[in-house]
Amino acid sequence: MARQPLNDRATVVFDLDGTLADTAADLIETMNVLMARENVAPVPVERARDVVGAGARAMIQRGFALGGRSLSQDKLDQLFVDFLDHYAQHLAVKTRLFPGVVEALDLLEAAGHRLAVCTNKVETHSVALLEALGVADRFAAICGRDTFAYAKPDPRHLTGTIEKAGGDPARAIMVGDSRTDIDTARAAGLPVVAVTFGYTDTPVTALAPDVIIDRFDELYDVVRALDPDLAAAVA
Incomplete structure (x- = not known):
């Protein structure tokens, strides 16, 4: 059960x-199992920025494209099911939280923020992974691409996540790493913070988020600046 916020601050919503x-190694190793079955060259983990970030279907398509193979819709559907089955058993082998995540969540929680996750990972995998990493109880809602009838970049995925967390969809901040997160927040009319260490084929510096951070120890001050109520409380 997620902890209750101390005050009614802006909801802070994170991509996963x-x-x-840092999920790239486990995601790509799962994809490479499928690619080996299809006699397609594996994708090195160093290419994570080129394939990860828009959900499993897009990752499979991108990975096979790098191997010179296009996929029919039927084949993609089959590989997607196989991917989910394999990944469910291997989602926290090498995956780790990025440095500073726990400390940032501590500060935001102490300041009274609701915390939530809005991801294009399926919900069961998202919950299981965050439980394995020891932080699932920090979030009032964990919403995946199958939680609603729509997913990022549809803004209703984000606003629905905020509502499920008990927050106000007009008072929230998105934290993500890709064009998908930035476009989603923009469409919802919300500010967005982009991290520079994630998975994106276009540098976030070229995508014009409201703020860019290189480390999680910068996040609290950024949220304080973006949330007028918090800024006034700590001034």
């Missing part, structure tokens, strides 16, 4: 892959 957690 490439934002809260």
Whole structure:
């Protein structure tokens, strides 16, 4: 059960892959199992920025494209099911939280923020991974691409996550690592913070988020600046 915020501050919503957690190794190793079955060259983990970040279906398509193979819709559907089955058993082998995540969550929680996760990972995997990493109880809502009938970059995925967390969709801040997160927040009319260490084929510096951070120890001050109520409380 997520802890209750001390005050009614803005909800802070996080992407998962490439934002809260460095999931690339486990994602790509799962994809490479499928690629080996299809006699396609594996994708090195160093290419994570080219394939990870828009959900499993997009990752499979991108990975096979790097191997010179296009996929029919039926084949993609089959590989997607196989991917989910394999990944469910291997989602926290090498995955770790990025440095400073726990400390940032501590500060935001102490300041009274609701915390939530809005990801294009499926919900069961998202919850299981965050439980394995020891932080699932920090979030009032963990919403995946299958939680609602729509997913990022549809802004309703973000606003629905905020509502499920008990927050106000008009008073929230998105934290992500990719064009998808930035476009989603923009469409919802919300400020967005982008991290530079995630998975994106376009540098976040070229995507014009409201703020860019290189480390999680910068996040609290950024949220303080973006949330007028918090700024006034700590001034």
